[in-house]
Every structure is written in C-alpha cells, then in structure tokens.
Amino acid sequence: MSKQGEAVCVTGASGAIGSWLVKLLLARGYTVHGTVRNIKDEKETKHLESLEGAESRLRLFQIDLLDYDAISAAIEGCAGVFHLASPCTVDQVHDPQKELLDPAIKGTLNVLTAAKELGVKRVVVTSSVSSITPSPNWPADKIKTEDCWTDIDYCKQNELWYPISKTLAEKAAWEFSKEKGLDVVVVNPGTVMGPNIPPTLTASMWMLLRLLQGCTETYQDFFMGSVHFKDVALAHILVYENPSASGRHMCLEAISHYGDFVAKVAELYPEYNVPSLPRDTQPGLLRAKNGASEITLPSDSNKVSLALYYESLCPYSANFIVNYLDKLFNTDLISIVDLRLIPWGNAKLKGNDTFTCQHGPAECMLNTVEACAIDAWPKLSDHFPFIYCVENLVYEGKYSEWQSCFEKLGLDPKPVLDCYGGELGQKLDLQYAAETNALEPPHEYVPWVVVDGQPLYEDYEDYISYICKAYKGDALPNACSGLSLNQIHKKKVIHPVSFKEMAAPTSLSKAISTVMSWIQEMA
Incomplete structure (x- = not known):
C-alpha cells in the first residue's frame, strides 16, 4: 500500500504516461523525484509543477539516460x-543505435545499476507490447500472452527498430534482475x-490524428490493442504496491486489431474522413477480451462500502446510475470504494x-438480467459497463x-441469457430480495444508497461527500478535494425517489426527475 511521504523516482516524468503517473502518485501521498531532459523547457516542466501536491512533494531532475551520475x-x-524514459517512435529513424538502442538498453541498465547501489526495494520498468x-x-x-517475445530477426529484416529497442531493453532488465538480485516488475x-x-x-496520439486525417497505415507490426493513459499509470502503481506482483504484465483494454480500432473511431467520429480498413490488420493475432494476467491489490480495510439498492426500470435509479454513480469510474474515487449493486428495489x-x-x-425481467450479469x-x-x-x-x-x-461491449450473451432462462436467475432474485428485505432500517424507496451501513435517504446524490468523510486511509483521493467534509448537507434539496407504493409512468417520471434536478440547480 502507499506510504505517506515515501519517495519514488519516475524517469520520463514529463511524458504522457509519466505525467499521469506523477499525478496519481502525488494524490496517493508519495514524494516524487521526476526526471526530464531539459529542466529549463517549460513544455517539460510547467504541467508537472502545476499538479496538486507538486509544490511540496515534487522534485525535478535533468538527466540524460547515458549519464549515470x-x-x-x-x-x-x-x-x-518507475523507469519510463525511453525513445518512442513508430516512424523511420536515421541512426537506430544512437536514437533508439543506446538510450533504451544502456539507459535501462544505468537506472537499474543506480537503483541497486542505492538500495531501492523495487523497480517497475515500462516496456511495451512491442516486446511481445x-x-x-x-x-x-x-492467444499471445506475456510468454511471447518479439522476433528480433524478423524486426531486423524489416528495420523495425522500436520493437528491437524495447525487447532488448526488457531482456537486459530481466538479466540484470537475475544476476544482481534486484526486484524488477515490468508493465507492457x-x-x-x-x-x-x-x-x-x-x-500514439499522432496515430489517431493521422487516422482522422485519412491515413490508411495499418501498423501491422506495432498494434496489439489500445489502453488509456490513466489505466497504464494505475497499473504501474498496482504492481509497485503489491508485494506479490512479479514478471511481465500486459496492459491493454483487449487484444485487438488496428482495424477494430479504426472501425470504432469511424463510428464515434462520422464527421471525419476516417478510411475504411480491413477488419484483420494484424496477421496471426488472435483477439481476446482478457489477454493479460490479472493482479489485484491486497485487501484494503480502509475501503468504504457503497451499496445501491435499485430497480431496473425506475427512472430515478437509472438517472443515478448514469449521471451520478458513473463519476466513481471517472475519478480516482473508485480506488477507495467497494461498490455493490442490488437489483431488486420495490x-x-x-x-x-x-x-x-x-x-x-x-x-x-431486467432485474433478473442485471443480477445474472x-x-x-x-x-x-x-x-458495471453492462x-x-x-x-x-x-x-x-x-x-x-x-x-x-452485448454487442456494444463485445460481451458473450450466453451466460446471462442462460442464467435468466434457468433456475440460477430465480435463485439470484430471491437472494437479492432477502438482502433488500433484511435492510435495517428498511428501505423506503429507490434508489436506496447505503455508505458503510448507513442509508443516505434523500441525500443520495451527494454520496461522494459521504464516502470522502467515511474514508480513513492515508491519502485522500483528488475527487474529495474541495468538499466540505465537516458539514456535508448545507441546504435542503429535493432528490427524486420512487416510493414502495408509487409507480409513475416512465415518461412522466423522467419529466419529474428533470424538473426536480433543474429546481435543485436553481436553488
């Protein structure tokens, strides 16, 4: 788990992943030593220095990966x-040795050597699927897994220098770890x-920009799936804080083809000139929803329990899930919350x-479907996405x-439909009925939101404030910043609910919900 004030070094702190990592480490209470190439260049430093907590817990260092001192x-x-610094390009380079290989390989060994000599307990190395x-x-x-390695001979024949640099750097890291006894974990x-x-x-963002401009490149030898910057940063923290983490860890949303990505971009941005590409753009690559090995943090006794008792067609429940509960996943708040959904309601x-x-x-029917999901x-x-x-x-x-x-999320409908049409669906319904009916105090309406065993009644839309107040951990999430935790409820507000004996028509209920939300905003 994170330690308030513990110092960690992030090489390549000014990059996209590095910046997200520094942001999240500061939010968790760490002191961060961040390395940049030119400390006088505001394009490398200003965005880091403006992060919350940077003024007191961020130190920037100018380094060259070939400068050991x-x-x-x-x-x-x-x-x-966290060793992130390494040249990254999918374009042709003029001097592969100088531009890619030396900084990647020798730079990694310099970092590991310094870490070993200075008594560092763990090094997380950022590799890439380009080493797979x-x-x-x-x-x-x-399906390609962490056991797969990039074919160096193939890359040399095709002058694919970036995959070569990532593969040889990672292999050098593993060899160093084995010979010197340094604890190394890798994220790919x-x-x-x-x-x-x-x-x-x-x-990678240039790839997207070029695509929107009509580029038909398929990145045959580079693409294996996409992933969000924040998820990669969180993966680094996950393997750093978990003592049992070891080996390589692929980090991507799913193993997919670039053709899949292009099709999704075309669907999301029809106003752009996105080209039509073949669906299969990566020869021999099998698609997989969960291609990477999983690892989870140790149980956190400080997590706040959040339970939502709801019914699927209640417009107020739907409004809460879509417009309020989703905020958990768009912030760092989810890291301190144990969320359960109970689809039974009234x-x-x-x-x-x-x-x-x-x-x-x-x-x-939908209550059972969601229980089966x-x-x-x-x-x-x-x-939750379903x-x-x-x-x-x-x-x-x-x-x-x-x-x-099912289709939108790429999910197999069979387990849910089999559950709904069989005895398991009824069994789950009865379990959720028993849990809902055992609530103390009894629920009066839905949505019924409970934080650490305490119902929020009509104040349920302010659930984030209650979570932040209930959390007893060391580092308060950024989502809690600026909230008044001493006095949560400052004014009387009306939050729409569906009482046990009330069932307004869906269209009318939605209208009422909209009006009430508008009234609250105007109050």
Missing part, C-alpha cells in the same frame, strides 16, 4: 523507481491514448417464490433495446 542523483533517497509483437512464429491458434502497455497532460502529442414476493415488480413484468462477470469493472449500458437505455426510454449492450 545524473541518474544516480535523481534516484538517491528513493524507495522505489511482432512475433510471426507464435502459434496461430494461441498497448497503444496508449487519452487526455494529454503534457502540451505535446505522443506517437419488488414484492408472492407465494411459491414468485414476485411482482413495481414497473411491471419488463422490470422483473453480476453473477456472470463478478468483477465490478466487467459487470448495467450502465442497460440503464442508459432505460434513461433514454429505449429499454427494449437492452440486448444491444
């Missing part, structure tokens, strides 16, 4: 090192994209284990299209 000075006094692919001799019927990100903290675009049990739902049979995909990060998709359709008055969420 400069690297050693930056690492001195640090318990851990291209690998044309990998079995065509086998895919094509990294997202909001840029630095003022300059990365090579349904009533009848004889012979049958039941009725407040908004009719369609609601009973939670059972089929137990991880919150897997089932439930969010369904509830967003409810919010838009299109709940009859709920099965489209």
Whole structure:
C-alpha cells in the first residue's frame, strides 16, 4: 500500500504516461523525484509543477539516460523507481543505435545499476507490447500472452527498430534482475491514448490524428490493442504496491486489431474522413477480451462500502446510475470504494417464490438480467459497463433495446441469457430480495444508497461527500478535494425517489426527475 511521504523516482516524468503517473502518485501521498531532459523547457516542466501536491512533494531532475551520475542523483533517497524514459517512435529513424538502442538498453541498465547501489526495494520498468509483437512464429491458434517475445530477426529484416529497442531493453532488465538480485516488475502497455497532460502529442496520439486525417497505415507490426493513459499509470502503481506482483504484465483494454480500432473511431467520429480498413490488420493475432494476467491489490480495510439498492426500470435509479454513480469510474474515487449493486428495489414476493415488480413484468425481467450479469462477470469493472449500458437505455426510454449492450461491449450473451432462462436467475432474485428485505432500517424507496451501513435517504446524490468523510486511509483521493467534509448537507434539496407504493409512468417520471434536478440547480 502507499506510504505517506515515501519517495519514488519516475524517469520520463514529463511524458504522457509519466505525467499521469506523477499525478496519481502525488494524490496517493508519495514524494516524487521526476526526471526530464531539459529542466529549463517549460513544455517539460510547467504541467508537472502545476499538479496538486507538486509544490511540496515534487522534485525535478535533468538527466540524460547515458549519464549515470545524473541518474544516480535523481534516484538517491528513493524507495522505489518507475523507469519510463525511453525513445518512442513508430516512424523511420536515421541512426537506430544512437536514437533508439543506446538510450533504451544502456539507459535501462544505468537506472537499474543506480537503483541497486542505492538500495531501492523495487523497480517497475515500462516496456511495451512491442516486446511481445511482432512475433510471426507464435502459434496461430494461441492467444499471445506475456510468454511471447518479439522476433528480433524478423524486426531486423524489416528495420523495425522500436520493437528491437524495447525487447532488448526488457531482456537486459530481466538479466540484470537475475544476476544482481534486484526486484524488477515490468508493465507492457498497448497503444496508449487519452487526455494529454503534457502540451505535446505522443506517437500514439499522432496515430489517431493521422487516422482522422485519412491515413490508411495499418501498423501491422506495432498494434496489439489500445489502453488509456490513466489505466497504464494505475497499473504501474498496482504492481509497485503489491508485494506479490512479479514478471511481465500486459496492459491493454483487449487484444485487438488496428482495424477494430479504426472501425470504432469511424463510428464515434462520422464527421471525419476516417478510411475504411480491413477488419484483420494484424496477421496471426488472435483477439481476446482478457489477454493479460490479472493482479489485484491486497485487501484494503480502509475501503468504504457503497451499496445501491435499485430497480431496473425506475427512472430515478437509472438517472443515478448514469449521471451520478458513473463519476466513481471517472475519478480516482473508485480506488477507495467497494461498490455493490442490488437489483431488486420495490419488488414484492408472492407465494411459491414468485414476485411482482413495481414497473411491471419488463422490470422483473431486467432485474433478473442485471443480477445474472453480476453473477456472470463478478468483477465490478466487467459487470458495471453492462448495467450502465442497460440503464442508459432505460434513461433514454429505449429499454427494449437492452440486448444491444452485448454487442456494444463485445460481451458473450450466453451466460446471462442462460442464467435468466434457468433456475440460477430465480435463485439470484430471491437472494437479492432477502438482502433488500433484511435492510435495517428498511428501505423506503429507490434508489436506496447505503455508505458503510448507513442509508443516505434523500441525500443520495451527494454520496461522494459521504464516502470522502467515511474514508480513513492515508491519502485522500483528488475527487474529495474541495468538499466540505465537516458539514456535508448545507441546504435542503429535493432528490427524486420512487416510493414502495408509487409507480409513475416512465415518461412522466423522467419529466419529474428533470424538473426536480433543474429546481435543485436553481436553488
């Protein structure tokens, strides 16, 4: 777990991943030594110095990866090192040895040597899926995993110098770790994209820009899947803080082809001249939703429990999930929250284990579908996107299209549909009924939001304030900044709810919800 004030070094701090990593480390209470190439260049420093916590807990060091003394000075006094600094380009280079190979390989060894001599406990090395692919001799019927390595001979024949630099640098790191006994863990990100903290675009963001301008390059030997900058930064922290983490860790949303990515971009941005490319753009690459090995942080007793008791067709529940609960996943708040969803709400049990739902049979059906989704995909990060998709359709008055969420999210519908049509669906319904009916105090309406066992009643839309107040950990998430934690509720507000005996028509209920939200904003 993070230690308040513990010092860590981040090489390549001014880059896109590095900046996100520094931001999140500062938010977790670390002191950060960040390295840049030119400390007098505001394009490298200004965005870092403006981060929250930077004034007191960020020190910047100018280094050259081939200058051991400069690297050693930056690492001195640090318990851990995140080595991100390395040239990154998918374009042709004039002098591969000088521009890519030496900084990547010799730079990595300089960092590891300094870390070993200065007593660093763990080094997290940022490699790439470019040390996994291209690998044309990998079995065509086998999904590529962390056991796969880039084919150096193939890369030399095709002058693919970036994959060579990443592969040889990572192999050098593993050899050093084995010989010197230094604790090293590696993260292998895919094509990294997202909001840029630095003022300059990365090579991967240039790929997106070129695509929007009509570029037809397929990046056959480079692409294996995409991933968000923040997710890569969080992965680095995850493997650093977890003592059991070891080996290589691919970090991407899914193993996919560039053709898949292009199709999604064309769908999202129809106003741009996005070219039509073949679906299969990476020869021999099998697609996989979960291609990487998983690792989780040790249990955090400081996490705040958050439970949402709701019913699927309640417009107020849908509004809360779509417009409020989703904020958990757009901030660092999710790191301190243990969220559970209980889709039962105001349904009533009848004889012979049958039941009725407040908004009719369609609601009973969707309650069961969402219960089955939670059972089929137990991880919150897997089932919440599906439930969010369904509830967003409810919010838009299109709940009859709920099965489209399987295709939108690339999910196999079979486990959910089998569950819904079988005994398991009924069993889950009865379990959620028992849990809802056992609430103390009893729930009065939905959505019924409970934080650490305490219902929030009609103040449920302010749930983030309650979570921040309940959290007892060391580093308060950024999402809690600026909130008044001593006096959560400052004025009387009206939050829309659906009482046990009330079931307004969906269109009317949505209108009421909209008006009430407008009234609250005007108050």
